[in-house]
Amino acid sequence: MITDVNNWQQMAEQCLIKGNYAQAANLYEQAIEQEPHVTSYYWHLGLLLLLQGQEAEAQMTWMLPMAEADTEHLSKLTNVLFQLLQIEAERREKLAEYSLAWLIRQHMKEINPDEMNNLLQILLLSLKREKFEEIEEMSQWGLIESLKLKENLDIDAKLLMQVLQKILNTVPLHPINLDLVEACLPYFPDADQSFRILLPAAMKIGHTLQQPKLAASLLNLHLQLEPNNVEILRHLATFYQDARNYCQGIETAKLCYSLSESLADKIFALHLLLRGLMSAGGYWAEICTACKELETIEQQFIESQPIILEEGRTLRLLTPSFAIPHIKDSPVDFRGIHNKVAQIFNNNIKEIAQSESKSFKFQNINKSTLNISTKKLRIGYVSYALRNHSVGWLARWLFQHHDQDKFDIHTYFINYKLVNDFLQEWYVNHAGICHLLGMNGLEIAEKIYHDEIDILVDLDSITLDITSEVMALKPAPIQVTWLGWDASGIPAIDYFIADPYVLPDNAQDYYTEKIWRLPQTYIAVDGFEVGVPTLCRDDLNIPIDAVVYLSAQRGYKRHPETTRWQMQIIKQVPNSYFLIKGLSQEEAIKRFFYQIAEEEGVDCSQLRFLPQVHQESVHRANLGIADVVLDTFPYNGATTTLETLWMGIPLVTRVGEQFAARNSYTMMINAGITEGIAWTDQEYVEWGVRLGKDEALRQQVVLKLKASRQTAPLWNGKQFTREMEKAYEQMWQMYIEGK
Template identity: 80%
Template sequence: MITDIYNWQDQAEQYFIQEKYSQAAELYEQAIAIEPNAISYYWYLGLLLLLQGQEAEAQMTWMLPMTEADEEKLKIWTNELFQVLQIEAKRRETLAEYSLAWLIRQHLREINPSNINNLLQIIILSIKLQKFEQLDNLNGWGLIESLNAKENIEINTELLFQLIKEVLNTIHLHPINLNLIEASLPYFSDPHQCFSMVLPAAIKIGHTLRQPLLAASLLELHLRLEPNNVEILRHLAIFYQDARHYSQGIETARLCYSLSEGLADKIFALHLLLRGLMSAGGYWQEICTTCQELETVYKEFIKAQRIPLEEGRILRLLTPSFAIPHIKDSPANFRAIHNNVAEIFTNYIQSFAQSEGRNYVYRIINHQSFAYHPRKLKIGYVSYALRNHSVGWLARWLFQHHDRDKFDIHTYFVNYTLVNDYLQEWYLNQGGKAHQLGMNGIEIADQIYQDEIDILVDLDSITLDITSQVMALKPAPIQVTWLGWDASGIPAIDYFIADPYVLPDDAQNYYTEKIWRLPQTYIAVDGFEVGVPTLRRDDLDIPMDAIVYLSAQRGYKRHPETTKWQMQIIKQVPNSYFLIKGLAEEETIKRFFYQIAEEEGVDCSRLRFLPIVHSESVHRANLAIADIVLDTFPYNGATTTLETLWMGIPLVTRVGEQFAARNSYTMMMNAGVTEGIAWTDEEYVEWGVRLGKDEALRQQVVLKLKASRQTAPLWNGKQFTREMEKAYQQMWQRYIEKK
């Protein structure tokens, strides 16, 4: 019972702070009985009832005085009630009591449905509370319509930008509503503010979540504010290409190059253009001129005095080299340029790290103590490709057969993402201590250093700039490149794993890394999973007695000279057909093959273009439709070669000088097959024709390949692992002896 009408409010406030809502409500009910015309009492009593979960009673309490109010009073009282609830909603948000804040703001919306700032707060709270079912259609909230109206709208732009950040940051949980971003563009007075929100989100969507088309749509919106923002255009070109919208990707890359001024920017723009042209396949003349331009700009960059570059431009220096070995087989010339760039890259990276206070000092090794009390060697593997990727398929046997009694295995997943990926899950379980990391090279290197890894093995080489950055930082005393590509040329890497065949005898002359040749093969697998085939000759309108040749490679590897050899083979083998499979722009790659076929006098009706099969096991099963597989040059198949040999299909390959031109050679040698290994262009055609015409020879090769499964080094993952482990031990022994 209220005894002092002037002090009861202090008591009610104490009850409110102590969350004794029923006691506070009782005081307000008594006050209303004494002063029924004190309108504010109804607002606070309704709020107290709401906080007790009595929503209907709260609404009735608020409505009670409203029923007798005239229009002027109704407007004043509604505004008063709104302010009371608004203050409490903000207080709850400050306390991170988002559920209560959300509840209060829902009632604020009923009181004033047109208040856009309250609506923004509701959506932000919905995201925080993961009420994503309410965000399925932002149009339904009226927000997009209000933003587009632009008139009579008093919007808190900071609140709007906070909402955009929340939407973009929770993209992995809720599909982005591009309409919201589009409607918000006029409210950005500073385009950089939009850039700083949109670009990181697009990178996450496009690369981590692997939704490049969605990422491209987001960047297209930002271009309305800054049509010539080169950084946006760079990423847009990549996302178009990743989404296989090759024409858009190529045009965007051309625009990037035209807008690029510094040498580093030109290098990367040329990379983007080559990436698009080669992915599409068939743009051979432009590929050659662009490649020549890239080498010219690289040489200018090497000659130039050291140019101040920020981290982003530094990271882009190495990856463009990836294109050149696809175009020509001249490793001595190529590596002379590439190794210089790799050295400059490393100097930049290390200087940048030192300015950040990074200086990795390895623990002191006691040689005698280690000799008498050997411990497990800590081996670290770093890669973005330990997933459904060629590296992921081939590296797993090493992980499976590692001797865990002698080696402590750590696996560093670059750009780890939660996706339904069988191989990634396999590596998480089989990769020893697994570290699920992002895209920050310094943070990854710090983790490796803290783990005191003895030997760090890079599986990516220059195919990912972040991994190159990690290796350049040298977080481990011994660093090795294996499997992912050719050697990176980074001076901080000690060894490059090879074998007696995959590099010529004089290769050390142009490698900065020490070439470590394993005794037999640099790669071995125990086999591949094979599914049920989906290709039949009758479905392709190919006679059952025809000779079927197959080439299954990406557009990257389609070289016109090699394609001419392939057409010469088809021309000389009666009743033969050529099956072509691989990622590329369909119409462009068809024009490429048809033109060369016509030039070589081959009827285009003998060519078949196969659809992409997204199951690796079905892809392997489908290889069995071929009698002979024709390899690419100067960039051979690697995983495709292994799959071909495992399926027992004869292969024709041209051996060159560079690593990429000798992959199939070493694999065939380690499978015990020499039939089909060509050392000249003419031999390539001769082997192709001979295998097509001589059924007995073909069967002989097939039998050899099937028998090799039990005897050949190529199919003995366990033996290969022991050889790799022995190499690690010898590398470590050399290191501690030097120390």
């Protein structure tokens, strides 16, 4: 029996806090015996039984005082009980005892199933416990419908935003998310809050999880609050284009440009427009107009310096240059502008880093004691593309053959993608010490610096702004660009890997990086996986004795002048057909080819447009349907050229002056093939006609290519790796000698 009337409840409270639930329950049971009319005792006792796992007993205890209560009194009783449970649930939440808090709130839901804030708390607790079943039950709860109706809704808007953000971060691809976001729009305190929640979620969905269509839908909801938010429109244009919704991607990019005021913003808006037009293919007049405008704005930007730019605008400066080499082969003019923009980029990034105390200083090397033969060089590779991507397919042999006894290999995955990608998984297992990183350039550079990397190799060039930022920060004493694209022009990069062919002899005159020419080839592979073909001539209604030409490139590389040469070849070779494959907007690219075919007097029935295949191995197998592959110009194939040569198919390429116009040339030379290398426009047509008409010549090339697999530098990944390693050692030796 309770004897201390004044302190027994305090004792019970202390027992509750200490987890002595049975002892506390005993006190309340004694209290009920002495004062059975005090309803609060039943509430506390029921709670203590619940905490001991006796849910049925807890509910029965709570029901006892309610059995004889009238409707008005019953409502008051349940409100008091609800408040008591809420206090305990909140206490458990602060203690991070989420399972207990969740259990208590489930019983609160049974007492008052329409209390929206409790439902939101249950969702939040489920996410914290990584139990996602309640998200499926949102529709049954009527939560979204209630949010949309807004009738007599007493809701904690801050809690709602917290739940929405947690759901988008935890289960970003859940099918209910769009409905939930739409229902939440009226509850955002301002458009800025929506921006801070929806844009990061969309970027994760669109880029990291590779669901651009869903990401675009999410950003479209924000536009209901801010129709002219340029930052949202930039990302929306990208997601539309990535989802192959080219028309909306182009129109959104045009809107971005019309709303852009600063020169830096206009540069990036033009990049988005060119990205859309070139991906779609077939918009040549608009591409040329946008390209001229881009060059004009870039020149104005250079002349207007100094312009203070924050990090976001600075990061967007380099990528727009990617379009221009697809349009014309003028490396002296191109690099004259691009290198100046890269210098501005580099300077701005350094200033931003210094403002955040992120500048890196390397330790002085004691040259008298350091010997290259005893130093195990630490090589770092940084890229977003070590996955199902051209860089991923081509770089793996270097990692496969690296001498682990002489080199410590570190690989830095930028924006590591949370997707099922066997090639990405291969790199994680074979690329030395792997660092799976996000999109913060300053943090990535700091990681590389603290890992004491000796030579940092950039595999992306300007194709990703974050990689460019990392390289501009100079986290390693020696920095190199290889493979991903042409040289970036960033002053913080020391060397650009090339070979005797892929750049002309005078290229150093207009490169800021020191060109390091490997003795034979700047790229080599041991081969490719080849699957079972899904194409045959019968399916395409092509006669067995026809001559089949093929071009397999993205819409980006479709230049009308090159297409005109290709049509001239088809016209001159009897019984010939031209297969066209590559990502693009179907109607636009057909219009593009049909118009040029008609202008050149080619029957459009000789053209075939091939569907995409999802497996790279099947794509390679399907190349075998071609007798001759016709390369693009002024931007050659790279991966597609290697695949063509590996499959033993004759190739016609036009050699230019820029890196992108000489890829196929160096690959053919390093495969032991000169047949099909054209130095003029006319030679391109002549080689195409000759290889089409002369079956014996084609067979000769096929045999050479098959034999080259055993002897050619292009197919010797191990030898290439030794040459790269030798280059690294020489770079390091020059560095420690102060050269």
